[in-house]
């Protein structure tokens with residue numbers, strides 16, 4: 001299940017004091033771009049910062065409400081702009097940004113795993129076709145240096161241990177930091193990470209055996225913490241994966257789950273692995289956005305709107321598989337009309353063997369945000385548990401189907 005990307009395997013370890021780590025960040029914030037977790041009205045959000053006193057350190061939070069995928073796959077992004085110059089011709093300008101090298105500091109392991117999942121699709125790794133990489137995503141992603149911090153406490157919604165998403169990773173990061181009693185263990189996981197270490201070599205020390213031992217003990221302790229939340233309850237991600245892959249659940253089960261969805265889109269918008277988007281064309285001139293002109297101008301290339309002299313833009317914005325209209329096709333064909341049908345597809349994409357084979361890992365990294373966000377509790381952990389309960393009750397599964405065993409699962413909070 002683990003993703004083996006070239007150049008991302010762990011190479012070396014170092015030790016850094018808290019003061020020297022702050023000096024590294026301070027230096028970077030002055031000369032480059034530093035994005036780090038900050039507290040805004042009580043919520044933890046990743047933002048560009050210029051003063052390291054704004055950083056919300058790992059001890060004060062478990063994870064941000066919004067994943068840092070915002071910085072590589074924004075909610076709304078202009079792809080190109082165009083202008084009609086005469087009856088025959090259009091001038092098209094493809095948007096390309098000059099991105100600065102950016103340190104993304106304080107990312108949690110589940111979000112590092114989420115970025116690896118996005119890379120697999122958006123960088124063309126899934127098709128072994130790097131030439132098909134999404135240019136906007138690639139331009140941003142290449143400039144990011146990921147410095148992750150191993151979690152040492154879990155929220156009641158966390159389930160990374162059930163999804164190979166944490167609390168510590170062996171790859172996907174440039175630096176992985178673990179807070180120790182005295183300073184930090186730095187694991188260097190890529191060539192970018194090595195380059196960064198070379199640039200700050202005067203602040204990094206060799207890691208001692210004691211430091212490496214302490215890090216292992218701390219990771220083992222946090223894994224045990226998951227059991228402490230709920231010693232006899234586990235998130236049956238693998239068992240749920242088997243159920244959606246075959247599939248073993250009746251439509252009635254999905255109707256029941258779907259009836260709790262109010263179609264807000266939150267589950268996909270805050271999920272670190274969701275990347276579906278829609279594309280629209282619209283006028284740049286505000287005057288054209290009023291009245292009937294707006295209807296016509298919304299997609300002028302298709303309806304032949306005479307927008308001579310006006311500028312338009314093509315933007316993509318995030319979409320969500322739980323929203324009405326998702327996958328509606330030309331000619332009125334609409335394969336997933338109900339929320340139940342859309343739920344079934346969402347969980348198939350997240351947990352099935354078919355997608356596991358394609359993406360090399362589950363479509364869920366266990367961040368727990370969907371459960372935290374969803375008003376109807378249609379979070380992965382809750383629904384996976386309901387799947388096994390439904391089979392155990394033998395009410396919502398076809399005759400003869402029994403609940404798969406919950407082997408190979410680690411503890412997880414309710």
Ligand code: SF4
Nearest residue numbers: 261262264265267374
């Ligand atoms: S499943 Fe929950 S979070 Fe997702 S769209 Fe429905 S109500 Fe919103």
Ligand code: SF4
Nearest residue numbers: 271364365367368370
């Ligand atoms: S499906 Fe839910 S728990 Fe899993 S990665 Fe997405 S938001 Fe996090």
